[in-house]
Amino acid sequence: MTQRFDQAMRAFEPALPLGVAYSGGADSSALLLACARKWPGQVVALHVNHGLQAVAAEFEAHCVNTCARWHIPLHIARVAAQAQPGQSPEDAARIARYKAFDALALVECAGVAIKSIAIAQHADDQVETVLLALSRGAGLAGLSGMPQQWQRAGIDFHRPLLQVAGSVLRTWLAAQGEAFVDDPSNSDTRYTRNHIRAELLPALDRVFPQFRDTFARSARHAAEAQSLLEEVAMEDWAAVVHAPTDLPLIKAVQILSPARQSGVLRWWLKRSYQVIPNAAQLQELRRQVQACTTRGHHIHIKVGEGFVERRGLVLEWFPLRSPG
Template sequence: MAAIRIAVRRALADLPTDGPVLVACSGGADSLALAAATAFVAPRAGRAAGLVTVDHGLQAGSRHRAEAVARWATEAGLAPVEVVRVEVAGRPGGPEAAARDARYQALAEVAGGYRASALLTGHTRDDQAETVLLALARGAGPRGLAGMPARRDLAGTPLVRPLLEIGRAETRAACVALGLVPWDDPHNSDPAYARSRVRADVLPVLIRALGPGVLDNLARTAALVAADNAVLDELAVEALSRARHPAGGLATRILAELAPAVRGRVLRTWAHELGAPPAALSHRHVAALDALVTAWRGQRASYLPGGLRVLRRDDRLVSESSPASPADPAPVSEAVGSAPDDAVVEG
């Protein structure tokens, strides 16, 4: 419990004080231990702290569990306390992605409504290790291997993960020490989900073969890659500014002079600016744009998600709305070259 409280205290020290800190709590051991630590630390730091729990409505009794979490939070001194019910059905992607999308949208709306200074989530070192392994298995590049950032923006509210250096066993031990009974989501042990299979089958094998330090090493790898990413992203911001063509689009001569890792980031950022949805933009789309720069042989336009296409006109890349995008919005450029894969895998 002491380790978790220290992690929360460090996280709060870096946050503005003009709004409550909200803990996203499902009632599981990780988020419950985080909420308990925040209820202890925040008042002593002169901070207001509340809690948000999301009812996805996917399991019998989910409403009662959410209300039980809210009652505990109120008794623990957290305020404000909100229960938010979301509709998962009909959202794009698989059930896991749809639930995550609904959850983060709800959390962002509540945090924005209270003008929260931050939203805290209970992702642990074990979650980070799982994320890195999934990213590696899916062929992700540096962004995926960087795992979950300790802090990112969520619709204008800082989303902070104080427990990325805390193990799952520690959060369970903290709950036991405090007499808290966490809820174990059956989805977390459902072999239908890749993350559940990694948790139940892959990580135990790695720990037996390589020792318990493998979890710390995977999490450390994510932190090291994230630090490198930050530098490359800064270089890409400057490079994108230089590559903008006076007539619109990007100058291919300047793009061609960039290191591949920087050029890939420039092209990805530009595609986002054009309106390509980040979740749908993949490595193959960026690779096709890269080919228009580095392997130009007069090939036709490249299609991007969002009904966009990019083509090369003389010395620049330009975009236009696609009159008839293919059913599968994969790029159709010929002679596809190489570009960094920045697929993001986040738990």
């Protein structure tokens, strides 16, 4: 039953030294132990204490004790992950976690700074991500799910277990005789992801036993299509950009087809401002751009935490201005 896990670990070849995100749960415990056995002396554990639960201190203590027993160096980051108004707890925790990884990436293993970080998200997590994207009416970027590899702040991040079911990891860990902590929030169905895990995944398993593989394949297809769209958007950007300002020329955008207008405007906003417009905002922006045929035509539309406005011949995005 654990053959898929063994295959994933054989195929996983990150740049060393390697940091493994370690919560103390079953998934990260299996990944950390397997990596430490494959690359002895080249692996460190990275634990982020979000401080959101009463058991956070117990989880940290478990990680300290386990890493001492496994002879794996452990680095701990304590963060404030409380959600801001309008922000989900999951998003707040994720943002805080990756900021912590940025800091932990400076740690060393055997005197050398780590080059890669591995995260134990698995096939069930990928299915949940795709289902959440579908429920929100996401485009190709959302339907691509979680990438298996990416770079952030000069570090290679990896998710080597996206083809492995969570139950396989627990079975493998039990065979090693190893214990793990169980986050009580994982069973709280007030969170949509947990509701999907508790209700939808068992149903999918009964009706479509191969759903983890097929969802993963669909996510890869979506990711390839999204990559192609981004290449087209980059080519279109070269045709619409006003070089002195690095801003899009309105008349040049108008020449493009509606779909390519959406692509290049979305690419510009993300590249220049890290802003991702929703579908309604992008449609309204495109409509206003098409209607801009006179010198005095005004464009002003909220996109993200700011506004896109006309500035002469070009479009520009401005963040919301603080009162006073």
